[in-house]
Amino acid sequence: MKFGRVVVSLGVAALIGVSGVSLNVVSAASSTDNASQSSTSLIQKLQAAQNKVMKASNDASNLVTQIDETQTAIDATQTKITAYQSQIKKADAEVKSRRAVLRKQLISLQKQVGNSVTGNIYFDFMLNAKDFSDLISRGFTVNKLNQASQEALQAVQDAEAKAKTLSQELTAKKAQLVASKAKLTASKAQFDAAAKQATADAASLQKQVDANKAKLTALATSNNKATAATAKALVDSAAPQAKSVSAATKSQVSKTTGSASVAVQVAHRTRAVAAPSTTGSRSVAPSLHGGSLVANALAMQGVPYVYGGKTAAGVDCSGLVYVAGRAAGIPAFSTYHTSQALSSMGKMVSLSSLQPGDLLFWGGVGSAYHVAIYVGGGTYVHAPKPGDHVHTASINGWRPNFARRI
Structure with missing residues (x-):
């Protein structure tokens, strides 16, 4: 009888022990999932x-x-x-x-x-x-x-x-x-x-x-x-x-x-406003002559973001494409186009088969709200937003919705 009781006790203890381990594993997994979700x-x-x-x-x-x-x-x-x-x-x-x-x-x-x-x-x-x-x-x-x-x-x-x-x-x-x-x-x-x-x-x-x-x-x-x-x-x-x-x-x-003329002066003046000093920014506009779209865009690194900017002294996202593309002598970029217009030009390409010079877009075709230039190696160059400047970023850090080749 004593032997039987011992066996039963060991069995119960074993079951409790296994159950405890199982609960601990589930609890740990749940905690990890919650942290990941958070x-x-x-x-x-x-x-x-x-x-x-x-x-x-x-x-x-x-x-x-x-x-x-x-x-x-x-x-x-x-x-x-x-x-x-x-x-x-x-x-x-x-x-x-x-x-x-x-x-x-x-x-x-x-x-x-x-x-x-x-x-x-x-x-x-x-x-x-x-x-x-x-x-x-x-x-x-x-x-x-x-x-x-x-x-x-x-x-x-x-x-x-x-x-x-x-x-x-x-x-x-x-x-x-x-x-x-x-x-x-x-x-x-x-x-x-x-x-x-x-x-x-x-x-x-x-x-x-x-x-x-x-x-x-x-x-x-x-x-x-x-x-x-x-x-x-x-x-x-x-x-x-x-x-x-x-x-x-x-x-x-x-x-x-103010009056309409004052409003226009303000609008023109915003184009000349330099962004606050940030790491990697530059005070002298680059001089672009020839070169490729990618090379010109990379040479623009440090140029401040400016609303409606279309010069080497300051650009917005589509302005960067225009300035770099026009300097490269690319016909499609001889005229300024907004990101929305650019997103309907050329042909669609897969994000898995990108080539340097392809344009990356965020948003939809015809309604894109941001554009960048792919430079290769999973990296693109762009003019992000006010207060920032032209710089490169990883395609995995902020993944575009689609790409086009022009």
């Missing part, structure tokens, strides 16, 4: 906020570009209006001159006629003919004088009417363009506000990343390459980036409370 959720939230910043910045850049284009059109229209107004003045002067000549002719006839008998100096001029031959001669003279004067006067009046009509049409067009510019400026202010809000959201989440930096640093060494790359990218883009984005946004927000 880290993944944090990363996803931060990336969503960064996407929001990118979209708002891209929208604001597009609006600055549209404002610039509208202002250029307004200036061209004003030049035409000035030219037509000059033509009108010349036409008026010619009309006055023709009338003065005609008046002199009539006065001359009046002197030859003397006191009018019929009340019409042309008739009186004819009646004062010395003989039939003189009458015929005077008739020809009157006809030629009258016809020439009338034709000249009518031609000038027609030209004047045409010039005035065109001037009125151009003035109306200018008014429409000014209204469009004012509307775009107001829209830009709205998008600037959205960009500021998105920046605030990113800064808030950045605090969470800072609070969990140890966890993200550990994830950066994960066996999962995508997770590791994303975590490393987030650690590398810590608080200084969020701070610089906020500062740049404040410096580039347009004040649209």
